Amino acid sequence: MVRLSRVTTVHLALALFALALIGQAVKVQLIQGEEWAERGRRQQYSQGAVAAGRGIIRDASGNVLVESRELMRLTVNLRDMGDRSILLRSLRNAGFPLEAIRQAADPARKWVDLPGLHVPSEVHRLLALPGVAARPVMSREYANNAGIRRIVGGVDRDGRGIDGIEMSLDSLLSGDTLLAAFALDSRGRRVDSPDGWTTPPRAGSNVTLTINRDLQEICERALARAADSLQATGGDIVVMNPTTGEVLAMASRRAGKGAVANTAVTEPFEPGSTLKPFIAAALLERKRAHPDEVIDTFNGEMTLNGRLITDSHKALRMSLADVIRLSSNVGIVRFAQRLTPRETYEALRDLGVGMATGVPLPAEADGTLREPGRWNNTSAASIVMGYELAVTPLQLVVAYAAIANGGELMQPHIVKEIRSSDGDLIFEATPRVVRRAMSPDVARQMRRMLTGVVDSGTAVRADLATFTVAGKSGTARRTVEGKGYVAGNYTASFVGLFPADKPLYIVLVKIDSPRGVYYGGEIAAPVTGVVLRAALAARDAALDRQDLADVKRELSSVDSSGPDADRAPERFGAGGAAPDLRAQRSAAEPSAAPVATASAERTPQPAKTVALPLKRPARVTDRRPRPVPDVAGLVLRDAVRALHNAGFRVTLANGQSVLTLPPAGTIAPAGTIIKLQHYR
Amino acid sequence: MAKRSLSSGRLLIACGLVGFVLTAAAVVARRGYGHQQGVRTAALEGRQVALESERVRLEAAIRDASSRPRLGPIAEKRLGMRVPADSQVVILSRATRSGGTP
Incomplete structure (x- = not known):
């Protein structure tokens, strides 16, 4: 061994x-x-889904309307919590609701989801406690402005758009969601590690709307004042550029806190007399009438198929121009008898009545325009007076834009451009003509007729001292469900073209169920004046000052009763029997102002014009689009000068570097406002 | 002779061991430093996110505070300001060298 x-x-x-x-x-x-x-x-x-931030939504001038920020959702693992008294004290100090504190104190519970989303700086003491875990959640920060909220909509808990632009452009606004791996330390905290995930998720695209924030706020304020003073149940104001189809402002108001719908596109109404100009245009287009052509108006009363038709401003005879100027029901019904029902239907259909405009906002209503085959024996008369059909405020504005721009029905748009988070252009809106609705000559004649409405017709309260305004007022009875038309319940409206010669704005003001005075020319027209005055005084309200300078009237031509008070009757050479409402109003009710409009109306006219020591330059004609110059690296003064020299207007904003919005190289029309971001 | 080669062999092994220990210590120190930096970076990123979130909140508050609905009533009530009439608005037009509209 x-x-x-x-x-x-x-x-x-x-x-x-x-x-x-x-x-x-x-x-x-x-x-x-x-x-x-x-x-x-x-x-x-640890693996988890990382959602990129949703894109930013800006207004046309680059002001942020909505953006995303990361907040924390907190969870407490009570088993890891040694002494709960510290936790409970921290929860109390952080202002958590009593119910959450009670849950955290419950010895039977193993964890608690704390309610709400929190800014990290507000809960940093809680985060230092063992067992308190934070989960990042992207949250949307909206402008504190009800009107803008109605347009941009909102998102649900999971960050999906549920209304407005947030919903219609959800796929573009939402960024990529990636499944990511994070390295964890011994306490379970995330640690940057080369072994973990490194590529950040791609943020959503940024959307620029055509909405002008200043103008939007002006409209909302004017609407709120008018609705409050008139005790109206609601109202809408829509402002559009008739040449480009850009929706510049869209204010809506309805009674009740829960009313958040953008009713300017979702709620059709019977337009009443604001529809009459389209019938007049159809007559002129088909050469069935002439502005100066006179017919009998039977002193404002006529019976047709058993139905009594009456006028507020009674006259024995009126020209077509006066029928529009004084909004004669009898006159328009009599003139419209020259059109077949099919022609009336087609004329209105061509102007977009009864069809959704296609603006990218959810739940846009079609409106109503029945086929002639479904009309009864009084429908033809009702329709030409603006009843038995329904339009949304936006549809009506689009139709008036055709009169303003020479007869072309424009596709309205509310999204100006979409850029990826890297700044690449994804979509850029360009003016799109849907169809020609009337000839340029008819459109010009219609603008002259509508100027008469404000000059000396039913809507003189919309007039300005130094600019010509055209437009049409409307007063339509309102229906109540199950009761039909109810006495004393009206929609007062006015659609204005500003300035009349070369409109930059189409302004629709609609007031629902006002108390007391209810005529559109009396209560909606002054609101238009308020909006226009405030827009003129605003720094940036999407108005081309150069165009305005060209059409501004000299004060010396303004007489004591208002601008050009007596022009309209002679202009159309026919209305001898038709009254001049401005002159009548001056005599009968010199100071009646049913709506508490802005204090500008109380302003006295200046006694003299101050001559500024400025030389008026020659009119600039080169409006061709040109690239935005690259100003990176320039000092602010030189950057502004470079942009001015390139033909752009400049607005300044604080930022981290000298950048332009739109970015350098973007092709933009001369006169475009470039937002210049610079160091403070 | 044999004794000498044995001692040089042990020396070699000892040197190898020392080298291994030193290398291992360097790797551990490097990983520890990397981990520490990772924790710091993560903390800074968290702070950046928090500050960014705060910036968004404050900018929204500034926008809200400087908006017309907020300032308009104050300007009218406290300062007596008002919206000017259109006749009181002076429109200046100015050409630029390249022919644009400033």
Whole structure:
């Protein structure tokens, strides 16, 4: 028998131990390698979905309307919490509701989801406690403005758009959601590691709307004042650029806190007399009437198929121009008898009545325009007076834009451009003509007729001292469900073209169920004046000052009763029997102002014009689009000068570098406002 | 002779062991430093996110505070300001060298 020395025995034991170690290593590394590697990954890395921020929504001038920020949703693992009294005290100090504190104190609970989303700086003490975990959640920060909220909509808990632009452009606004791996330290906190996930998710695209924030606020304020002072149940104001189809402002108001719908596109109404100009345009287009042509209006009373039609402003005879100027029901019904029902239907259909405009806002209403085959024996008369059909405020504005721009029905748009988070252009809106609705000559004649409405017709309260405004007022009876038309319940409206010669704005003001005075010319027209005055005084309200300078009237031509008070009757050479309402109003009700409009109306006219020592330059004609110059690296003064020299207007904003919005190289029309971001 | 080669062999092994220990220590120190930096970076990123969130909140508050609905009533009531009539608005037109509209 071989006797082993003690040294050999020890060596053998060590060798066996080493073999066992090697064997175990082989087992762990080669046989069970995958299992252990997976277990290690689970311990050292956590996987989770990382949502990129939704894109920013800006107004046309680059002002931020909506943007995303990261907030925290907190969870407390109560098992890891040694002394709960510290937690409870911290929760109380952080202002958590009593119910959450009670849940955290419950010894039977193992964890608590704390309510609400929190800014990290507000809960940093809580986050330092063991067992308190934070989950980042992207939250949307909206402008504190009800009107803008109605347009941009909102998102649900999961960050999906549920209304407005947020919903219609959800796929573009929402960024990529990536499944990411994070390295964790011994306390479970995320640690930056090359082994973890490194590529950030791609943020959503940024959307620029055509809405002008200043103008939007002006409209909302004017609407709120009018609705409050008239005790109206609601109202809408829509402002559109008739040349480009850009919707510049869209204010809506309805009674009740829960009313958040953008009613300017979702709620059709019977337009009443604001529809009459389209019938007049159809007559002119088909050469069935002339603006100066006079017909009998039977002193404002006529019976047709057993139905009595009456006028507010009674006259024995009126020209077509006066029918529009004084909004004669009898006159328009008599003139419209020269159109077949099919022609009336087609004329209105061509102007977009009864068809959704296609603006990218959810739940846009079609409106109503029945086929002639479904009309009854009074429908033709009702329709030409603006009843038995329904339009949304936006549809009506689009139709008036055709009169303003020379006869082209424009596709309205509310999204100006969409850029990826890297700044690449994804979409840019361009003016799109849907169809020609009337000839340029008819559109010009209609603008002259509508100027008469504000000059000396039913809407003189919309007039301005130094600019000519055209437009048409409307007062339509409102129906109540189950009761039909109810006495004393009206929609007062006015659609204005400003300035009349070369409209930059189409402004629709609609007031629902006002108390007391209810005529559109009396209550909606003054609101239009308020909006226009405020827009003129605003720094940036999407008005081309150069165009305005060209059409501004000299103050010396303004007489004491208002601008050009006696022009309209002679202009159309026919309305001998038709009254001049401005002159009548001056005599009968010199100061009656049913709506508490802005204090501008109380402003006395200036006694003299101050001559500024400025030389008026020659009219600039080169409006061709040109690239935005690159101003990176320039000092602010030089950057502004470079942009001015390139033919752009400049607005300044604070930022981290000298940048322009739109970015350098973008092709933009001369006169475009460039937002210049600069160091403070 | 044999004794000498044995001692040089042990020296080699000792040097190897020392080298291994030093290398391992360097790797551990480097990983520890990397981990520490990772924790710091994560903390700074968290702070950046928090500050960004705060910036968004404050900018929204500034926008809200400087909006017309907020300032308009204050300007009218406290300062007696008003919206000017259109006749009181002076429109200046100015040409640019390249022919644009400033």
